[in-house]
Amino acid sequence: MLALAGCFIAASALAAGTLEDVKPAGEDRFRFSAVVETEGAYGIARDRANKLEFLIDPQLEYRFSEDTRFTAIARLYAEGFDHLEPGQPGQREIASNSRRVLLGDRTDMELRELYLSTQLGKAHLTLGKQQVVWGKADGLKLLDVINPQNFREFILDNFDDSRIPLWTVNAELSLGKSNLQFLWIPDRTYHLLPESGATFAFTSPLVVPQAPPGVAVDLRPIERPKNILTDSDVGMRLSTFWHGWDLTFNYFYHYADFPVFFQSLSLAPSGAVVTVSPRYERNHLFGGSFSNAFGDLTVRGEVVYNTDRFLLTRNRPDSGGVTKSGEMSYVLGLDWFGIRDSLVSFQLFQSWLLNPTSDIVRDTSDTTTSLLTRRHFLNETLEAEVLWLRNINEGDGLVRPKVSYELRDNMKVWLGFDLFHGTRNGLFGQFAQNDRLVTGMEIGF
Amino acid sequence: MQPKMRHTLIALFLLFPLFASIAAAEALPAGDEIARRINARNEGEAVSRHVTMSMTDRGGTERVRETKGFRKYFGKEKRIVIFYLSPANIKDTAFLTYDYPEADRDDDQWLYIPAARKVRRISASDRGDYFLGTDFTYEDIRKETKVGIEDYAWKTLGEETIDGHRCFLVEQIPVNDNTANELGYGKVQSWVDAEIWMVRQAKFWDVAGNPLKTSQFKDIKPIQDIWTAHQLISENHKTGHKTVFTFKDVDYGRNVKDEMFTEDALRRGF
Numbered sequence: 001m002l003a004l005a006g007c008f009i010a011a012s013a014l015a016a017g018t019l020e021d022v023k024p025a026g027e028d029r030f031r032f033s034a035v036v037e038t039e040g041a042y043g044i045a046r047d048r049a050n051k052l053e054f055l056i057d058p059q060l061e062y063r064f065s066e067d068t069r070f071t072a073i074a075r076l077y078a079e080g081f082d083h084l085e086p087g088q089p090g091q092r093e094i095a096s097n098s099r100r101v102l103l104g105d106r107t108d109m110e111l112r113e114l115y116l117s118t119q120l121g122k123a124h125l126t127l128g129k130q131q132v133v134w135g136k137a138d139g140l141k142l143l144d145v146i147n148p149q150n151f152r153e154f155i156l157d158n159f160d161d162s163r164i165p166l167w168t169v170n171a172e173l174s175l176g177k178s179n180l181q182f183l184w185i186p187d188r189t190y191h192l193l194p195e196s197g198a199t200f201a202f203t204s205p206l207v208v209p210q211a212p213p214g215v216a217v218d219l220r221p222i223e224r225p226k227n228i229l230t231d232s233d234v235g236m237r238l239s240t241f242w243h244g245w246d247l248t249f250n251y252f253y254h255y256a257d258f259p260v261f262f263q264s265l266s267l268a269p270s271g272a273v274v275t276v277s278p279r280y281e282r283n284h285l286f287g288g289s290f291s292n293a294f295g296d297l298t299v300r301g302e303v304v305y306n307t308d309r310f311l312l313t314r315n316r317p318d319s320g321g322v323t324k325s326g327e328m329s330y331v332l333g334l335d336w337f338g339i340r341d342s343l344v345s346f347q348l349f350q351s352w353l354l355n356p357t358s359d360i361v362r363d364t365s366d367t368t369t370s371l372l373t374r375r376h377f378l379n380e381t382l383e384a385e386v387l388w389l390r391n392i393n394e395g396d397g398l399v400r401p402k403v404s405y406e407l408r409d410n411m412k413v414w415l416g417f418d419l420f421h422g423t424r425n426g427l428f429g430q431f432a433q434n435d436r437l438v439t440g441m442e443i444g445f
Numbered sequence: 446m447q448p449k450m451r452h453t454l455i456a457l458f459l460l461f462p463l464f465a466s467i468a469a470a471e472a473l474p475a476g477d478e479i480a481r482r483i484n485a486r487n488e489g490e491a492v493s494r495h496v497t498m499s500m501t502d503r504g505g506t507e508r509v510r511e512t513k514g515f516r517k518y519f520g521k522e523k524r525i526v527i528f529y530l531s532p533a534n535i536k537d538t539a540f541l542t543y544d545y546p547e548a549d550r551d552d553d554q555w556l557y558i559p560a561a562r563k564v565r566r567i568s569a570s571d572r573g574d575y576f577l578g579t580d581f582t583y584e585d586i587r588k589e590t591k592v593g594i595e596d597y598a599w600k601t602l603g604e605e606t607i608d609g610h611r612c613f614l615v616e617q618i619p620v621n622d623n624t625a626n627e628l629g630y631g632k633v634q635s636w637v638d639a640e641i642w643m644v645r646q647a648k649f650w651d652v653a654g655n656p657l658k659t660s661q662f663k664d665i666k667p668i669q670d671i672w673t674a675h676q677l678i679s680e681n682h683k684t685g686h687k688t689v690f691t692f693k694d695v696d697y698g699r700n701v702k703d704e705m706f707t708e709d710a711l712r713r714g715f
């Protein structure tokens with residue numbers, strides 16, 4: 001992190017020395033804003049309160065010039081029932097300098113983002129803790145893997161809230177109609193997974209190894225990458241606008257954010273024990289994205305090849321209960337704007353394992369679809385939408401009807417449902433008992 | 446006086462009003478010519494401005510958005526970018542459009558949604574959709590003070606005075622049903638300033654022929670020798686909703702960088 005701080009200071013000095021662009025007036029130099037949000041959820045199936053959260057996101061910007069600014073975003077988060085992250089989460093997946101400050105079981109504070117953004121000739125630098133988002137897909141992630149995610153509400157939380165910002169050197173070079181981006185991420189922070197007992201703790205055999213009946217499980221601490229240089233992530237993206245097409249070509253060398261659960265079976269005096277040793281594994285991601293508009297229709301998509309996907313198997317002794325395979329994935333999205341003030345959006349996600357073994361838990365190919373219909377009323381003050389995500393292989397899914405209304409200039413309220421269906425084997429079906437009614441309010445200052 | 450000459454004089458006397466009105470009509474420029482003069486008006490190669498968008502519903506509830514906007518010509522292609530600065534819950538929303546000169550080529554549009562932190566390509570074909578909750582359509586935003594000559598049949602109806610300024614009253618009828626549906630208008634009447642060739646007022650009817658909205662261009666004054674409207678008002682007669690755009694810090698002399706009009710610029714914000 002010291003290296004990143006050095007870059008940060010050097011860029012500040014360099015930017016300050018090249019401020020030939022327009023300087024904002026004194027009152028425009030500082031910008032302070034804040035968003036206050038409260039959301040409650042009531043578990044329908046379990047007939048109990050699911051969550052009652054309250055958060056404040058203050059944001060401060062200081063503008064050295066129109067091209068150079070410093071941004072800091074903090075968060076105070078409180079949750080009344082302590083069901084999403086019971087007790088004080090260990091945060092073992094998070095690098096020590098990126099962890100939240102826990103103020104008891106139900107309240108925490110977090111430095112969400114802290115970065116300097118500046119233009120140096122044709123280069124644009126963003127240095128510090130930030131979110132970097134790749135890709136064109138909604139809801140499910142193929143290219144949007146730069147930042148890990150907090151899964152305390154599975155994928156129900158707003159991605160902007162659930163994404164975990166990382167300390168990153170983000171350099172972009174303008175090449176006329178194209179843009180070349182380089183990322184260096186020394187921050188070794190990974191997905192934050194709900195611990196056992198949390199409302200949205202994972203139980204599906206697709207992602208959690210299942211111990212045979214009567215066999216004890218010894219879950220070891222996650223083995224984290226240690227070296228700030230050799231274990232950092234690096235990425236590159238070339239984006240261009242070509243004959244109406246928005247195109248990107250992406251490469252990311254990284255630790256996959258889900259730990260791999262290596263397992264070994266041993267015999268103890270008390271009986272058989274499965275020792276689970278989670279650790280993070282490297283992956284090369286090669287991919288690209290595209291989008292274009294044709295009349296009322298926009299077409300968008302992503303294609304990704306992951307060299308090293310680690311997947312759970314049914315037989316564990318030889319291979320540690322996992323197998324490695326390459327994986328090809330794509331998402332194709334169609335957005336139709338043919339009815340005024342309305343959007344109908346369909347997405348097809350598919351992935352194939354290139355070197356599957358016969359005993360893997362998941363299917364060799366996997367298909368998920370999404371359908372979103374949204375309509376605005378009353379000059380976009382009222383919005384109604386329904387999102388339906390469905391996994392074809394497992395036959396499970398998630399339906400999310402929602403209505404939101406802008407009560408005042410800076411105040412929005414909403415009411416919706418999160419309705420899961422399917423068996424506990426599926427990623428969605430595992431939460432079939434977590435259907436909930438959600439209501440919330442957001443105020444901006 | 447001979448009877449034949451008398452009859453001729455009487456006939457001329459009776460026909461004089463007709464000749465006079467024809468002569469007066471001929472003195473008015475044709476609708477197409479007025480449209481061309483509107484679009485020929487200098488609006489600078491580039492401009493930056495702060496725009497306050499005020500939206501008021503029938504019940505009097507007002508929503509206010511502060512924005513920063515830039516426009517630049519790349520040859521005949523016009524690019525516009527708008528960054529939302531406040532309120533906090535929609536801050537960093539940004540809109541980018543490429544308005545191409547070819548009539549048969551759809552424009553390109555992008556919208557940055559801060560909640561997703563993603564730039565979305567959006568369809569530009571339904572030009573009559575209202576722009577982010579305002580009473581101005583995407584087409585209004587793209588055209589600014591220019592007009593779509595090829596979209597309408599133009600006809601000069603006469604002369605009237607608006608805000609003390611002599612204006613030509615022009616009727617615009619969409620060239621076909623498809624264009625009318627795309628624009629959302631069945632008829633438009635515009636009052637065009639005869640001196641500076643700017644629209645000062647426009648009335649719109651929907652495709653069914655019902656009164657739809659009235660737009661006014663106020664506080665028109667020269668900035669760096671370019672006539673500039675500092676207030677745009679649009680009132681929807683069906684919904685009772687009203688939008689006022691108030692411009693300040695208009696600057697045609699500023700170096701607006703090409704890189705401002707890119708997806709990456711939308712993502713970085715202003």
